Amino acid sequence: MLNWDDPLNAAPVASRPLPESMASAPQRAAASGDEEQKARPPLAPVRAEDKRVVGGMGDINQLAPFRYPWAWQYFLNANKNHWTPLDINMNQDVHDYHHKLTLEEKHVYENVLAYLTTSDILAMRNIGLAVMEKMTAPELQVYQARQVYEEALHTWTYQHCIESIGLDQGEIYNRYRVVPAIHHKIEIANRRMQTALRADIDLRQRDALAEFLMSYLFFAAVFEGSWFYNGFSPIFSLQRRGLMKGTAEQLQYIMRDEVLHAGFGIRVVRQIMLEEDIAPDAAALREMWEEAEAAERAYADYLLPEPILGYSAEDHIQQFRFVANRRAKQLGLAEPFAGAVNALPWLDEQANMRKEKNFFETRVTEYQTGGGLNWE
Numbered sequence: 216m217l218n219w220d221d222p223l224n225a226a227p228v229a230s231r232p233l234p235e236s237m238a239s240a241p242q243r244a245a246a247s248g249d250e251e252q253k254a255r256p257p258l259a260p261v262r263a264e265d266k267r268v269v270g271g272m273g274d275i276n277q278l279a280p281f282r283y284p285w286a287w288q289y290f291l292n293a294n295k296n297h298w299t300p301l302d303i304n305m306n307q308d309v310h311d312y313h314h315k316l317t318l319e320e321k322h323v324y325e326n327v328l329a330y331l332t333t334s335d336i337l338a339m340r341n342i343g344l345a346v347m348e349k350m351t352a353p354e355l356q357v358y359q360a361r362q363v364y365e366e367a368l369h370t371w372t373y374q375h376c377i378e379s380i381g382l383d384q385g386e387i388y389n390r391y392r393v394v395p396a397i398h399h400k401i402e403i404a405n406r407r408m409q410t411a412l413r414a415d416i417d418l419r420q421r422d423a424l425a426e427f428l429m430s431y432l433f434f435a436a437v438f439e440g441s442w443f444y445n446g447f448s449p450i451f452s453l454q455r456r457g458l459m460k461g462t463a464e465q466l467q468y469i470m471r472d473e474v475l476h477a478g479f480g481i482r483v484v485r486q487i488m489l490e491e492d493i494a495p496d497a498a499a500l501r502e503m504w505e506e507a508e509a510a511e512r513a514y515a516d517y518l519l520p521e522p523i524l525g526y527s528a529e530d531h532i533q534q535f536r537f538v539a540n541r542r543a544k545q546l547g548l549a550e551p552f553a554g555a556v557n558a559l560p561w562l563d564e565q566a567n568m569r570k571e572k573n574f575f576e577t578r579v580t581e582y583q584t585g586g587g588l589n590w591e
């Protein structure tokens with residue numbers, strides 16, 4: 216029999232009366248003879264049109280009727296991309312890393328993992344501890360609860376890769392602290408997400424709302440939508456040459472989650488802009504994109520002081536600009552990097568590749584459960 220207090224503790228829990236605060240309202244009313252509570256009129260029904268993304272005063276515990284049916288759809292779609300890192304065979308990666316990768320390629324591989332693993336912890340904390348509690352429609356929170364789990368799953372995935380290859384964990388996890396180019400990106404993210412983390416922020420104040428909007432916009436469009444999306448590419452370039460295919464497949468699963476995360480976040484930002492009649496400041500946006508690009512440039516130069524076969528720092532930064540334009544367009548905002556070209560035309564195909572092609576002869580037989588995914 217399950218022990219609901221502590222499932223790992225087999226000892227039965229002695230039955231005891233519920234504390235006063237845990238008794239149901241009717242029990243309390245009956246126990247105290249609270250006639251006033253019994254006579255209280257029923258609450259007014261929740262109306263979808265009363266819901267707001269932030270600052271809503273409605274009942275946060277009632278899922279439907281939906282004001283944002285797209286958010287529920289994101290949740291349903293997210294549940295079609297199921298995997299655990301244990302599903303993917305890493306044996307060939309162990310061999311590739313130790314016998315096939317050049318020193319330069321090892322440098323790329325290790326630092327991509329070091330950057331991503333720190334970023335995913337940060338993403339989990341930002342959504343779970345900062346953003347989610349500020350949403351006032353439950354359909355938004357339900358998707359974000361799934362997102363928090365996915366970020367934790369991604370962290371497990373990187374850890375599984377690091378363990379499988381036999382990398383020095385203390386050294387890899389500390390790189391974001393000791394490598395300036397990685398640290399700078401994390402430092403920018405921490406700074407820009409600080410507003411969202413403030414528990415005392417009052418989003419009914421216009422200044423606070425504008426700050427929150429910029430913070431979430433950065434997270435969705437830059438951190439997840441551009442840095443993350445672009446962050447997998449160096450490993451995919453190895454995969455295209457038949458190297459580190461297990462890791463690359465793990466990242467493909469992650470990337471599919473991240474495409475949804477960025478899409479959802481951008482949708483939320485657009486909804487706030489519409490509902491609250493607020494727009495991000497053009498100069499602040501320009502500064503955000505410039506800072507993000509400079510940090511990405513330093514990161515790319517550190518990762519690839521010289522090109523590896525099929526991938527260069529220039530490819531990486533070009534692709535960042537191209538993806539950034541795409542995110543700005545999704546937000547209905549001006550493209551920050553006019554004329555940027557798609558330097559990695561194979562990347563989208565890589566992200567959307569269907570498992571049923573069985574490219575990698577791994578143990579996974581199905582890429583997704585349920586019906587087809589709609590990624591746009």
Ligand SMILES: [Fe+2]
Pocket residue numbers: 335338365366369469473
């Ligand atoms: Fe993630």
Ligand SMILES: [Fe+2]
Pocket residue numbers: 338366439472473476
């Ligand atoms: Fe994410």
